[in-house]
Amino acid sequence: MSPDAKIRLDHVEKTYPGTKVPAVESLSLEVYEGEILVLVGPSGCGKSTTLRLINRMIEPTGGRIYLDDEDVTKVNADKLRRRIGYVIQQIGLFPHQTIAQNIATVPKMLGWDKAKVAERIDRLLTVVGLDPDTYRDRYPKELSGGQAQRVGVARALGADPEIMLMDEPFGAIDPITRDRLQNEFLSVQEDLRKTIVFVTHDIDEAIKMGDRIAILGDRSHIRQIDTPERILAFPVDDFVRDFIGEGSTLKGLHFETVDEHVTLEPYPTMHVGEDPTAAVARAREAGTDWVLLLDDQEHPTRWVPVSDLGGGSTVSSDSGSEVVAKVSLGATLFEALEQMLISEAAVSPVVREDGSFYGVVRLTHLNKAIRRARLEAREHYAQLEATS
CATH class of the missing domain: 3.40.50.300 (P-loop containing nucleotide triphosphate hydrolases)
Known part of the structure; x- marks a missing residue:
């Protein structure tokens, strides 16, 4: 026993x-x-x-x-x-x-x-x-x-x-x-x-x-x-x-959290009034079509298309489209996936407790988490079989 x-x-x-x-x-x-x-x-x-x-x-x-x-x-x-x-x-x-x-x-x-x-x-x-x-x-x-x-x-x-x-x-x-x-x-x-x-x-x-x-x-x-x-x-x-049943892979995302299992990536950002040239360069280097606009408290507020930033145009507080999808540190990857699916940029912004921008979760993060969970489970059962 x-x-x-x-x-x-x-x-x-x-x-x-x-x-x-x-x-x-x-x-x-x-x-x-x-x-x-x-x-x-x-x-x-x-x-x-x-x-x-x-x-x-x-x-x-x-x-x-x-x-x-x-x-x-x-x-x-x-x-x-x-x-x-x-x-x-x-x-x-x-x-x-x-x-x-x-x-x-x-x-x-x-x-x-x-x-x-x-x-x-x-x-x-x-x-x-x-x-x-x-x-x-x-x-x-x-x-x-x-x-x-x-x-x-x-x-x-x-x-x-x-x-x-x-x-x-x-x-x-x-x-x-x-x-x-x-x-x-x-x-x-x-x-x-x-x-x-x-x-x-x-x-x-x-x-x-x-x-x-x-x-x-x-x-x-x-x-x-x-x-x-x-x-x-x-x-x-x-x-x-x-x-x-179907969907077991997605259900498994309920057990993986943003802060514990995911190394978040930076994302090209800018502030109102900033020269967009540097932001466009950062977006192109990152391979994204969007720039995330932050307010004075570093809160994510708008998604601005790179195509709107050409010719030295200025960015205002109503440029682009509102950020409606985001998660907090500690959220599950399933919650991040839900927000990712309705995000303009197809990523899920992650914010700290004070609402300031921390990084983004991408689909590749979810894929890595799923593959890691499967590998760990497979190794666990292989060890059990070896000792039984």
Whole structure:
């Protein structure tokens, strides 16, 4: 067992009565402390069954499940579940109880005193972005879908479990609310560092939410398990490649940032009132058809065509066209690509925190980043194969 493993499944199996084919077959898997491991795969592959096996809502028919070093296939199942937070797509709030009572369910079972429970309720409502004074005495029917899902997360965190199981928790929510809740949950996870097993059928959600992703085939056979970056850069077989789908190269750009992985290039610039002759010479030397106009604070403001700078013509603050596409240092290369596609000069200007011009990202930068990620992933798997 890895020293960092919080959860370990050792050849776990589940065969339902009356069937010969296992729903989960000889699954061995480790989940590291403080990480989000996402289980993703086609419908019916056993993702949710695997999740329910961990907290023994479903009893395994073979193998062992360990939390830390304890074999939990031998402990009381009810006590086990009180140690684990559980969030499902249908939320499952008790309709006859207030929000506060829902959140207090497990702490009360554990015998917490009233003051501690009340403090925990208010703390968790604040954590999930709901004002305690406004929401603690409401009932589930008075909440929107997004609010109810937040309460579901708060309830799962009620007794401060070290482990959370999340079964498509954002699947029934509209895309805008879903994206916001995903972002908020990731922000909360940065502080809480829970060990989380997260089930989804959506590869884009898996890429966004997971520290690691396990792509499952039939009967929960692991086809590939690794970081999102390496899976996107180097899918190990056709099954994984087909499941990820088209556009995996572009998705990989979400994990490369402008300041960390890209050596930015200078770009020909000039200021209002400057003699354009030198700027034209710089543009020709750089092989560009544009000059970037900067204001007195060095902020990029206009794209000026080199063809407009002939004959010693002066440049004004409304020359050329407005710079509408730019990114900040720290932006992802995917964001840079989006801005590049709408840029007059087909490059993405990069600005510092104060808005001053720093350099540009070109298409060649993206190409180099993609090729480097693929090479690193290929070398990683070659090393694993050599040591296995």
